[in-house]
Amino acid sequence: MANDKKIKAGIVGGAGYTGGEMIRLLLNHPDVTISFVHSRSNAGNPLYAVHADLLGETEQLFTGELSNDIDVMFLCLGHGESKKFLEATDVAAHVKVIDLSQDFRLGETVKDRAFVYGLPEMQRELIKSAQNIANPGCFATGIQLGLLPLAKAGLLKEVHTTGITGSTGAGQSLQATSHFTWRANNISTYKVLNHQHLKEIRRSLQLLQPGYQGDVNFVPVRGDYPRGIWVTSYLQSDLSLEDAVKLYKDFYAGHPFTHVSDKQIDLKQVVNTNKCLIQLEKTGDKLVIHSIEDNLLKGASGQAVQNMNLMCGLEETAGLKLKSIVF
Amino acid sequence: MANDKKIKAGIVGGAGYTGGEMIRLLLNHPDVTISFVHSRSNAGNPLYAVHADLLGETEQLFTGELSNDIDVMFLCLGHGESKKFLEATDVAAHVKVIDLSQDFRLGETVKDRAFVYGLPEMQRELIKSAQNIANPGCFATGIQLGLLPLAKAGLLKEVHTTGITGSTGAGQSLQATSHFTWRANNISTYKVLNHQHLKEIRRSLQLLQPGYQGDVNFVPVRGDYPRGIWVTSYLQSDLSLEDAVKLYKDFYAGHPFTHVSDKQIDLKQVVNTNKCLIQLEKTGDKLVIHSIEDNLLKGASGQAVQNMNLMCGLEETAGLKLKSIVF
Amino acid sequence: MANDKKIKAGIVGGAGYTGGEMIRLLLNHPDVTISFVHSRSNAGNPLYAVHADLLGETEQLFTGELSNDIDVMFLCLGHGESKKFLEATDVAAHVKVIDLSQDFRLGETVKDRAFVYGLPEMQRELIKSAQNIANPGCFATGIQLGLLPLAKAGLLKEVHTTGITGSTGAGQSLQATSHFTWRANNISTYKVLNHQHLKEIRRSLQLLQPGYQGDVNFVPVRGDYPRGIWVTSYLQSDLSLEDAVKLYKDFYAGHPFTHVSDKQIDLKQVVNTNKCLIQLEKTGDKLVIHSIEDNLLKGASGQAVQNMNLMCGLEETAGLKLKSIVF
Amino acid sequence: MANDKKIKAGIVGGAGYTGGEMIRLLLNHPDVTISFVHSRSNAGNPLYAVHADLLGETEQLFTGELSNDIDVMFLCLGHGESKKFLEATDVAAHVKVIDLSQDFRLGETVKDRAFVYGLPEMQRELIKSAQNIANPGCFATGIQLGLLPLAKAGLLKEVHTTGITGSTGAGQSLQATSHFTWRANNISTYKVLNHQHLKEIRRSLQLLQPGYQGDVNFVPVRGDYPRGIWVTSYLQSDLSLEDAVKLYKDFYAGHPFTHVSDKQIDLKQVVNTNKCLIQLEKTGDKLVIHSIEDNLLKGASGQAVQNMNLMCGLEETAGLKLKSIVF
Structure with missing residues (x-):
């Protein structure tokens, strides 16, 4: 050009x-x-x-x-x-x-x-x-990308979500929880069940699945690494794993950055990229959705x-x- | 002596x-x-x-x-x-x-x-x-210490639990997920909702609260640090925060290693000790219980x-x- | 194209x-x-x-x-x-x-x-x-880029070098020193004064400064991070800091990946890039040269x-x- | 008592x-x-x-x-x-x-x-x-324990030293170089050849070896871990490895915290202890001395x-x- x-x-x-x-x-x-x-x-x-x-x-x-x-x-x-x-x-x-x-x-x-x-x-x-x-917010992006296909299909129920974020999510201001000596090898949580991104998440989900009143119970965790967000969500679902994978792959077909993995994923697959990777599991009647992204890029x-x-x-x-x- | x-x-x-x-x-x-x-x-x-x-x-x-x-x-x-x-x-x-x-x-x-x-x-x-x-197992110890007082009081309902473990939990054998290059700055999960410790956890909970049939939905996470387990559990509860704290403090009175913190806790408070620290939060109708330990010591x-x-x-x-x- | x-x-x-x-x-x-x-x-x-x-x-x-x-x-x-x-x-x-x-x-x-x-x-x-x-080898690249301008000018004397490498330098084979539990938060050295890259380094230096017989005394250190090499070399020199900086900037003018920084450098400036950054200091009669690179890219x-x-x-x-x- | x-x-x-x-x-x-x-x-x-x-x-x-x-x-x-x-x-x-x-x-x-x-x-x-x-200072302790036996024997010559310190060495004040996001996976140096501990080190060495006028050329490195100091020193020496080991073992006999290792050492052997471990190597005419300690304990x-x-x-x-x- x-x-x-x-x-x-x-x-x-x-x-x-x-x-x-x-x-x-x-x-x-x-x-x-x-x-x-x-x-x-x-x-x-x-x-x-x-x-x-x-x-x-x-x-x-x-x-x-x-x-x-x-x-x-x-x-x-x-x-x-x-x-x-x-x-x-x-x-x-x-x-x-x-x-x-x-x-x-x-x-x-x-x-x-x-x-x-x-x-x-x-x-x-x-x-x-x-x-x-x-x-969108960083956590909001990761959580929503894990739930959108279900919401679109009207299959969303109460969701239980853990999200782990790197330290860059908290910005560059100096504070006790950003001190290297404190944060290295450490884990902590904040705003449990009460994170500010829940509002934009609920708004999107209700747009796609009108009438959805379930909660997204979200436990945000401070991880001891600089970059990346890991999200695991699960909910009761009648979908088989195969049907769920098909639902997700169909939903994200044509979207160049969001992909469904058939294998176990790990956070560093996406760090320093604009991608979101998703992996599904089914245990008993629970559908488990993992979604990962770089909080400063896709997030x-x-x-x-x-x-x-x-x-x-x-x-x-x-x-x-x-x-x-x-x- | x-x-x-x-x-x-x-x-x-x-x-x-x-x-x-x-x-x-x-x-x-x-x-x-x-x-x-x-x-x-x-x-x-x-x-x-x-x-x-x-x-x-x-x-x-x-x-x-x-x-x-x-x-x-x-x-x-x-x-x-x-x-x-x-x-x-x-x-x-x-x-x-x-x-x-x-x-x-x-x-x-x-x-x-x-x-x-x-x-x-x-x-x-x-x-x-x-x-x-x-x-007891390491995760089992951390999860149970977060739930025993509720079980003893007959107040246990379906529980949602995230547990994050250091790499020492996986022992010293060399494997792909224990390679430094892979694990540093990385997050992953394993045996989601299906961890082998769930059996001993259910056994203890049912012993204390006979008839308890609820699930413990447990998401085990591989953390990128060597030592320590972080557990966050939550469940629906009618207890006020004050009553919950009193229940826990009473239960653990006289136990020298397990303590309830009135402040936010972080994992390194217990690393290289035999302690378990517990912190409670209440958001809406959910009671949140954080419990932490060193997986090789108290665990x-x-x-x-x-x-x-x-x-x-x-x-x-x-x-x-x-x-x-x-x- | x-x-x-x-x-x-x-x-x-x-x-x-x-x-x-x-x-x-x-x-x-x-x-x-x-x-x-x-x-x-x-x-x-x-x-x-x-x-x-x-x-x-x-x-x-x-x-x-x-x-x-x-x-x-x-x-x-x-x-x-x-x-x-x-x-x-x-x-x-x-x-x-x-x-x-x-x-x-x-x-x-x-x-x-x-x-x-x-x-x-x-x-x-x-x-x-x-x-x-x-x-070239990864350490060899970092060390040589820190010394080439001096060798070209015939100013090289006995050199004292510390090099710290990320774990990716050791490849993906599983071994005791690549176990996460061992390597996290740990430091160690190997092949002190005896690293295999010294041969190619001496060959280059003698090509540029014929007759150079000085040693490069090299202490290789295993760092507890995955990527990047930090090199600090020093030697006796009559050059002022200003003259040394000019020598280096002139030498690297027109080379798109190697740059001389006027400020303190840190390793993460170059991680995941093909760059080498160099910083000079003068203390007493010693000229200090720091050079950094990503061992898997420029290295x-x-x-x-x-x-x-x-x-x-x-x-x-x-x-x-x-x-x-x-x- | x-x-x-x-x-x-x-x-x-x-x-x-x-x-x-x-x-x-x-x-x-x-x-x-x-x-x-x-x-x-x-x-x-x-x-x-x-x-x-x-x-x-x-x-x-x-x-x-x-x-x-x-x-x-x-x-x-x-x-x-x-x-x-x-x-x-x-x-x-x-x-x-x-x-x-x-x-x-x-x-x-x-x-x-x-x-x-x-x-x-x-x-x-x-x-x-x-x-x-x-x-004594933390770096000063580690460096001196690596050199005392030589000074006592009057065998000290110009010394070249690298020291790598954990973040706790810099105290708990919040500063740019203590931000987790910056320091994680990062390496940098400071006060190269000019660290304030050099004064007390020279004082001790001259006390043991009167007339010693050699330099201790010290490169202090900020490591990306919280605890521990790694020191590698080397100098020209006519001692065989066996004689050097004997000299050190004799010197430290009866000292309960300082020990000479016959095997390669790594920093985590001493973290959270009051010990100093020392390891010697001989390459060509150079004697190499590694010494390690916990900067907050022995240091x-x-x-x-x-x-x-x-x-x-x-x-x-x-x-x-x-x-x-x-x-």
């Missing part, structure tokens, strides 16, 4: 974890140029001053200036900050906005902007024509690029054929 | 993980001497040739000979091997046997030996007068020493006041 | 770590197709049966057949096996061979094949016209692709713009 | 890492009672509010009050704070002071207090009669207890027979 035809992207909040991943992805995206990376506190510094791994890859600087001469804007701000930013900022109408916070995932609007929930495996066609995207910035690709008429996988870390 | 009054202990299967922990504990136990550490493949080698951390602490050798001039014998053999060993070996009647395998946990007997299930918080008095002990060799102490009339905590690793 | 113009690559020994990385890199290389991935023991199985992270990315199978209808052959075999393979196999004269073992790094030949040492920062022009490449398969790019007239960075793992 | 005969200890600065280890050790010390644990910011809180692993082991509280009704005072304060504390505080003359900071390691005094450098393997007799101890609080034992006429190993973590 000639350079003057490339999508022009602006990144707001480029100094955090998801902002850094946006930069890494877009730097190598064949159809995109990064017009600006906005960060108030880092304005004037090279990107590699904050994201040290970018040394040798780009001389681009953070800027404190915004511009409307872009096609798409990624908001990589803290929860609550995206809404404030859009209220306070004059973002031109032609600019597509992809927001990675939770500010617009439940149908909230700002000025005239309405947001489409950006989970491509659920509503790819809606996303293609959307002007604004509320990018955040990678999915944001996937949404951009869909909104801008690009190949869905453009810029997202990533080499896994694997070990 | 004068040396000639000390308990004489023999360890069979001393080259494995639980055998090594038995040696470490008994070497420093004020009331015990290790009469022999049996290992066919290592006979004649110093203990520190296998357990390299013991260098400088003992010059004792592994032996290929057994002796009945002991008071207590610890069997640290693989599952199925303990039964074979006792069938094939002439163990004198006066020798107390503490078996760490799963061979006798469901009421099995061998020759004239009947085994008491060695969970002191459940049946300390029975253990005191027992001649043979079936030492194996430490509990074996605790049982020996009870059987031999020693202080329950003798030799078990261990310094936690904490970080 | 049209598909029929693409470079056709064959991979021999595709089931190991470096073979897997070759596949991952070439799958996404814009100018290459993988003609075959040879593995005797896995013939007929899909690549993702061994490299589980490739699920959803390719349906290609391992093959037990070799073919000469390729442009380049990558040998990802154990040390000693490459020579045997080339002796026993009829590889057509037009096929360029890139060998990742140590079999040809010291000037060895086989049949009529002579091998060029494939360190592009040292001899890019030679590589461009080479028919066969001996791909193995990535450098092999870089060599292929040079040999085949492609852009040196083609297929190697990799997203770092960073956290 | 009857309770009224027990040594009464006070701990100042009990909320940090070394303070926590002091508490853990003294709680289980057979001949000591903890009279107070002083912490201004935590006064009135139970010890387990800060050191959560102590839950169930003690109900003792932090206090803001000091008392002179003690036999020994441990200062677990930051560097520079111990001197200020002793200047500002009226510590009775009969109170023995063991300072864990670096404030008095080079011969500094305060009021009338002179400090003996508390490395028992170097000067046990001096320590026995000392009133005040400057407890800090454990050695402080060892010093107290010596000063108070107790068994040197009292309270220090610790179970290693081993895995």
Whole structure:
């Protein structure tokens, strides 16, 4: 693609974890140029001053200036900050906005902007024509991808879910639970049965299976590794394993990043990729669904690029054929 | 205690993980001497040739000979091997046997030996007068200590449990899932809803709450750290948090190793100790119980020493006041 | 590039770590197709049966057949096996061979094949016209990139080097030192002052600085992480820090993967990339050089692709713009 | 020992890492009672509010009050704070002071207090009669124990040393290099050839080998694990391996915590113990010495207890027979 035809992207909040991943992805995206990376506190510094791994890859600087001469804007701000930013900022109408916070995932609007929930495996066609995207939460993505086929088939009942997340899910702020000495070799839980992502999960599930009133009982666990989310959900089901696998494979056929594995999966199969892998088991009358993703990619910035690709008429996988870390 | 009054202990299967922990504990136990550490493949080698951390602490050798001039014998053999060993070996009647395998946990007997299930918080008095002990499994210990007070009160309903274990739980054999390159930063599950410890767990729960027919839905997770088990269980309950905490504190009063925490717990509080810590939460109508232990100590060799102490009339905590690793 | 113009690559020994990385890199290389991935023991199985992270990315199978209808052959075999393979196999004269073992790094030949040492920062022009490449060792790459500019300037004296490697450097065979339980949180050394890579290192240094007789005193350390090599070397030097930095920046100008950092570096800046980052310090009369790389990429398969790019007239960075793992 | 005969200890600065280890050790010390644990910011809180692993082991509280009704005072304060504390505080003359900071390691005094450098393997007799101890630094302990026998024999020449430390060495303050996401799987160096412990190391070495003017070239490395220090030193030496081993074994004979291993050592042999293990190798004309310890125990609080034992006429190993973590 000639350079003057490339999508022009602006990144707001480029100094955090998801902002850094946006930069890494877009730097190598064949159809995109990064017009600006906005960060108030880092304005004037090279990107590699904050994201040290970018040394040798780009001389681009953070800027404190915004511009409307872009096609798409990624908001990589803290929860609550995206809404404030859009209220306070004059973002031109032609600019597509992809927001990675939770500010617009439940149908909230700002000025005239309405947001489409950006989970491509659920509503790819809606996303293609959307002007604004509320990018799903990391746990929400992993849990939903494990349940959507059942919800679509009206087979959802009360769900029991364990989710284990890497430390990057908690961002880069220094806190007691992010101290290496504490977290190494350690396990703990937080917000048990009460995680904030449950709202967007329930909203999606009820959309697909109207009248669904079951609970998603979710135990979030802090894992002692940096990247990746493991989700195991189970529920009572009359489906045989074969029928369940067929249901899932049919549902995800044509979706380039979500695949059903016939073998046992492990988290590192997806780390540093935009993929979600799913594995099913049946024990007694319980159907067990494992789903895994990289929390910063399919669970955040990678999915944001996937949404951009869909909104801008690009190949869905453009810029997202990533080499896994694997070990 | 004068040396000639000390308990004489023999360890069979001393080259494995639980055998090594038995040696470490008994070497420093004020009331015990290790009469022999049996290992066919290592006979004649110093203990520190296998357990390299013991260098400088003992010059004792592994032996290929057994002796009945002991008071207590610890069997640290693989599952199925303990039964074979006792069938094939002439163990004198006066020798107390503490078996760490799963061979006798469901009421099995061998020759004239009947085994008491060695969970002191459940049946300390029975253990005191027992001649043979079936030492509980590591997951089984953690899960049961989280549920015993409810079962005793007849309040158990269907339980949903996640358990995360360190790699030592899988022993020292080399296998794909124990390769460092694979397991580091990785998460996976195994035997979902189908773990072999469920049998001994159900047996205990039904003993305490006769007629209990609910399931324990157990998701076992391989964690990416060496030591420790984290368990989170939840179930529907009418108890208030206050009443639940009181129930648990009352139940565990007088038990020196199991404590209820009023604050959030994390796994490293118990690593390298014989303790089990429990924390309760209430969300909606669900009671959540977290319980943590070191899988090799309270979940194996430490509990074996605790049982020996009870059987031999020693202080329950003798030799078990261990310094936690904490970080 | 049209598909029929693409470079056709064959991979021999595709089931190991470096073979897997070759596949991952070439799958996404814009100018290459993988003609075959040879593995005797896995013939007929899909690549993702061994490299589980490739699920959803390719349906290609391992093959037990070799073919000469390729442009380049990558040998990802154990040390000693490459020579045997080339002796026993009829590889057509037009096929360029890139060998990742140590079999040809010291000037060895086989049949009529002579091998060029494939360190592009040292001899890019030679590589461009080479028919066969001996791909450097992982430690050798990191150590040499830290010393080449000094050797070229004739300033090398006795060197003191520490190198720390991730577990992937030891391959996928199961052994005591690759057991997760042992290696997690552990440090050890091996082949101290006696590592096999010292031979190829001395050969390169003497080529650049004829008459250099100094030692490279190298302490290899097993790190407790999967990927990456950290090297710190120091030596007596009269250079000021400024002059040393200039020497290094001049030397590496125009080399797309090796960069000199003005700030403190840390290993994760390069993990999952083909880069080498270098940082210099001066303390007293000692010049300190830190150099870091991913042992499987710049230290193995990535450098092999870089060599292929040079040999085949492609852009040196083609297929190697990799997203770092960073956290 | 009857309770009224027990040594009464006070701990100042009990909320940090070394303070926590002091508490853990003294709680289980057979001949000591903890009279107070002083912490201004935590006064009135139970010890387990800060050191959560102590839950169930003690109900003792932090206090803001000091008392002179003690036999020994441990200062677990930051560097520079111990001197200020002793200047500002009226510590009775009969109170023995063991300072864990670096404030008095080079011969500094305060009021009338002179400090003996508390490395028992170097000067046990001096320590026995000392009133005040400057407890050695963690790296300093590991490096010196690797070199003392050579210095004593007058055989020291220029030394090249790599030291790798766990994250606990950097204390509990939150900083960029202690963030889990950054430090996990990462390696970096700091203060290369310029570490502050070099001063106390040189002082000891010159004391044993008067006139020694060689350098100790020390590369300190941040490891990605919480506990333990690995040191490898090498130097030119005419000693055969056999003679060197004999020299070291003779030197450390009678020292209960420092042992020479005939086999390869690894760091986890000593983690959570007060031991130092040493292994020697000879390659060409270089003698290589590996020495390992737990930085918080032999490198800090454990050695402080060892010093107290010596000063108070107790068994040197009292309270220090610790179970290693081993895995």
